[in-house]
Amino acid sequence: MGKKGGKPFIVLTLGKGWFFKFTQTKRETPNSRIKTVSKNPIRNGKAQLTQEHFRITRLKGTERPHSGELCSIYDEGQYNCVCCNTPLFDSTIKFESSSGWPSFTQPIKENAIKYVKDTTLGMIRVEVLCNTCDAHLGHIFPDGPEPSGLRYCINSESMVLDTK
Numbered sequence: 001m002g003k004k005g006g007k008p009f010i011v012l013t014l015g016k017g018w019f020f021k022f023t024q025t026k027r028e029t030p031n032s033r034i035k036t037v038s039k040n041p042i043r044n045g046k047a048q049l050t051q052e053h054f055r056i057t058r059l060k061g062t063e064r065p066h067s068g069e070l071c072s073i074y075d076e077g078q079y080n081c082v083c084c085n086t087p088l089f090d091s092t093i094k095f096e097s098s099s100g101w102p103s104f105t106q107p108i109k110e111n112a113i114k115y116v117k118d119t120t121l122g123m124i125r126v127e128v129l130c131n132t133c134d135a136h137l138g139h140i141f142p143d144g145p146e147p148s149g150l151r152y153c154i155n156s157e158s159m160v161l162d163t164k
Contacts, residue, residue: 053082056157057135060127065100068156077163078108079154084133088112088159089152097144097151102159104152105144113152115140128152 055061070079079089079102089104089112097103107113111131118127118139128137137158144151 049083050157052157056155057083057137060136061155062138063101063155063157068101070102070156070159070161071100073161075161075163077161079104079159080162081130081133081135081137082158082160083135084130085160086112086130086132087162088130088137089154091161095145097153099151099153101138101153102156103144104154105148105150107152113137128154130158 049057052063056063074091074094076091078087078091079094080087087108090108093105095103095105114129114131114134116127116129118125126140128140129135130137135158136155138152138154141151141153142149
């Protein structure tokens with residue numbers, strides 16, 4: 001932890017030159033993580049999502065390992081956000097990680113994903129969100145294959161596969 005301009009910050013290094021810097025601006029409480037204002041009210045409402053989609057994408061839940069429908073599907077297409085249909089990942093960068101969740105080496109576009117420090121469960125991790133609607137997708141880890149060395153570990157319930 002360092003200090004820049006009077007604000008504490010944490011640099012989390014994931015290896016292979018990837019790092020994320022988080023500036024601490026206020027103390028986070030469990031309820032401060034849940035946003036009540038939606039950027040995309042048409043598809044973000046609870047009525048538009050299944051209970052499981054809502055629990056994972058809006059309440060930052062996690063599906064059980066190996067339970068997601070998209071975990072073992074390797075069809076061609078792109079994986080879109082279940083809430084707003086924003087393209088997130090391409091099927092060509094999906095790989096078998098044996099983690100129990102769909103895994104990708106990088107997003108479809110650099111700005112498709114938002115990165116947020118996650119200190120739940122007594123550890124520091126990097127949470128990944130849809131950059132359009134803030135839907136919780138999963139986490140990123142530094143144990144993926146080349147060329148990035150990263151593993152985007154994503155909940156099946158947070159995505160839909162578009163095979164067009």
